Amino acid sequence: MNSTKRLLCCGAAAFALHAGPALAEPVTLDVTAWKGNEAEPAGLPELIQKFESEHPDIKVELSYIGRLDTDTVIPPRLQGGDAPDVMMTDMPLVKIWGGAGLLKSLGQDNDWYGRIPADLSSALALGDANYIMPLEVIGMGNFVNMSLLNQVGVSEAPTTIDALKTTCGALADAGINPMIFTGGFSAPLFLIANGIEQSEAAPADLGVGDETFEANASFNAGIDLIRELQEARCFDPDQQAGLDPWSSALNEFTGGNFAMMPQGAWNISAFSQVEGLDYVFAPIPSSKDTGVALDLFAIGWSIAARSTLQEEAQVFVDWFAKPENLQVMLDAEAAYSPFDDGASGSPDLAAPYDAARANGGIINYPFALLQWPKSLEGEIWDSLTGFLLDTSKSNKDVLERWDWAVEDAR
Template sequence: MKTSRILKSITLGLGASLLASTVLADVTLDVVAWKGNEAQPAGLPELIQKFEAENPGIKIDLTYVARKDVDKVIPPRLQGGNPPDVTMVDSSLVKLWGGAGFLKDLGTDSAWYGNMIPAVQETFTIDGTIMTLPLEVIGMGNFVNMDLLAKVGIDKAPVTVDEVVAACKALAADGISPMIFAGGFPAMLWVGANGIDPKGTSPVAYGMGEVTFVDDANYNASLDSVRMLVDAECFDPELQAGLDPWSTALEEFKSGRVAMLPQGAWNIANFSKIEGLNFQFAPMASAYSDVGLALDLVGPGWSIPTDSEHPEEARKWVEFFADPENLSVFLEAEGAYSPFTGGTDTMPALAAPYGHARAEGSLILWPFSTLAYPKPLQSEWEDSLTGFLLDISKPNEDTLQRWDDVVEDNL
């Protein structure tokens, strides 16, 4: 009798403690992102702290995987049914993974869905489903060293092709390197800004093969404008073909020896760390605008894989970013705009010229980020524009036909 009572007490005690431990147990969310590391914190460390304080019982375990490695590391986990609870995605990954049924539909009835900027909403809505909460729209434009421009009597960042040409001539005459134009990225931004007329043919028409690059007057003129920059001594094309846009080019601009660098606003934070570097972030000079053309890139978002172990907690984390106050921390660290209408503008004053072009409606969404241009075309642009810089005397057809071939291959 006594023994059975003791056994009952032990069983009850064990049961109660097991129940208590289950209720109180922390859920650790496995989150994978290509931001949040030491090199690009994106405000995530403090946002994680805030989220954990607001959601006791949920811990965030953020693993950094660079964007280029996401394609290698995450698909096996998705296919193996053991994915992270939340993963960072971009438009191409949403299309690929969402199309394969690996991502959860977050529901177009979500409170934040209707608040998205229409173009971003269109990019991420696939067959009536939304599988991503977008995090940012980030600008790509021209970084301008204002001190170098001031040396040749220019006090405003150039925003038209003529202004860039004039600045190049003045800078070159004064022995200052006017521009970095590495084939891999800066050249793409110039050619895109001068090939896409915001009021003309839709980029989708090129991506669908309805309009060919080779016969397009805009893109032919765009490549001709690169020759014009060379004639104005903006840069030595062969030298630029060998420059790495993601390391050497950035260090060159940071050194304060080069006046202009077409790049993304994500560099604002790093450039701002350099003492004495007085720069502005301006829109790209374009043949189609007097105020410059803002190139907005639709950035990444959060998605919840279908086999997420903690879908409810994962949703809490994702929707935490729908709160403008939380999102603004991320945006400020990134130097980006909100993908939601009426979002807080956290851009620094040095990006005023870019903001002005946006406010004037002189804006295009970068067609590779909206998938208007097929993703493989991006690497073809990088390669062929580098080749073009190595021999700018070759006919435009040699470059533009390669783009049409890639489009045709991806139809």
């Protein structure tokens, strides 16, 4: 009997030793993102390979899900039993999912949270909870074809309104189209940047209706300024009506048919592949010498509340916050670090925009930080598209529509 017991014990021990490695096999994190594919790699394939080499007990399965699809594909998984472990998110998603209890609070006592500038960290928080580890800030400014400017004797991208008007006049005199200024994106960037820069009201107060756009002197002056740009021949309204800001406008700029275009730095990678295109990325011209560096908080990582691998997911998220790892993404995206170390992946051609940021010209894009309701963005685009076709419309005709959109969103 004792011999039998000894044999059973030895057999169990041998089985345990044999089974041990199987129990220690790597776990697999389910990660979703709207970057990481061939079109927008964002350094993710390289970073995931590095993460796995440094954490052999964790494997990462990255699934590409487009941003628009994320709105519909991910919520059923978060609410059911198939939640991803880590998801790429932005603040509109965080507001909905975090508010519904579908995300894990990442806390405010980790190493990276204390490195977020105060104005950004307060905007990222929902009450006392923080549901997102920020990854990047992307600039929105003015693309300037320096070859065309040099043809008319202009050697620097304009950063002030006066310099912009002078440059537009010189270009128009030479038969060169000065500026793409579509109501669907470029004109709104210009007006938002200039409106906020001089406004006494905080963006958040305008976004909840405590202050109105219609009564705001700065935004009224911004619309007047658009009329002045038209008089300075910066843009032809009829031309703008036929341009799609996400396709044909980009092609017109890269084709050398326009000298300037307010747009986002996410275009830098593609524009830099165009042979012979000599351009810089500069701030949006404004009343201040710096111009406006209109910063867009873009993306971050969030962890699902129902993830069964929350510890491993936290390791993954924290790893991306390390400067040497985040730099890979910043370089790939021509983006800026959301942390206070001032790290950047912007190329030399973005030096004018960098200078504006360094000299106090930063304004945060209010929609990205939920300071303005999402529905207002579409209303701004629509109202300015109509205004550019008929700039005799009153400022009230434009701005009261913005206030109505804010009221409807409350």
